[in-house]
Amino acid sequence: MASANRTLWAASGVRSSPFCCRKRPCRARIVAERIRKRAEGPTLTANDLPLRLTVSIGVAEAFTSMPGVDALMRAADVALYEAKKQGRNRTECWTPPAPPKLAAE
Numbered sequence: 001m002a003s004a005n006r007t008l009w010a011a012s013g014v015r016s017s018p019f020c021c022r023k024r025p026c027r028a029r030i031v032a033e034r035i036r037k038r039a040e041g042p043t044l045t046a047n048d049l050p051l052r053l054t055v056s057i058g059v060a061e062a063f064t065s066m067p068g069v070d071a072l073m074r075a076a077d078v079a080l081y082e083a084k085k086q087g088r089n090r091t092e093c094w095t096p097p098a099p100p101k102l103a104a105e
Contacts (some may be wrong), residue, residue, distance in 0.1 A: 032057040032091045040089060054089035056080055063096065 036055045044051040058079025062072045079094035086092065 028059050028061075029091060029093055032059050036089065036091055056083040056088050057091045058083055058094060059091060060094035061096075 036057055039053050039055040042053075044053060058076045058081070060072055060075035060079055066072055066075075075094040075096075079092045082094075083090045083092040
């Protein structure tokens with residue numbers, strides 16, 4: 001379990017290969033961005049044609065209200081697809097839905 005000042009994060013990408021790290025939210029995004037930028041750096045060639053590698057990463061925070069790791073990975077997957085929707089080759093963080101508003105008494 002994460003300590004009080006650390007939060008468990010997960011990222012999904014590269015054909016949905018997951019990874020997890022115990023970092024604060026801003027640090028997890030920095031780690032994901034470093035991975036993304038490192039992958040896009042070199043230009044590959046195939047049949048004398050240049051290929052550019054892009055990586056989309058989704059990052060999600062684990063909350064105690066989540067029913068388990070599957071929920072965390074689904075949240076990271078939502079962020080991953082948002083990164084792809086926003087133009088690919090980016091990192092997006094999952095935002096939990098706002099709590100429901102209570103009816104006025």
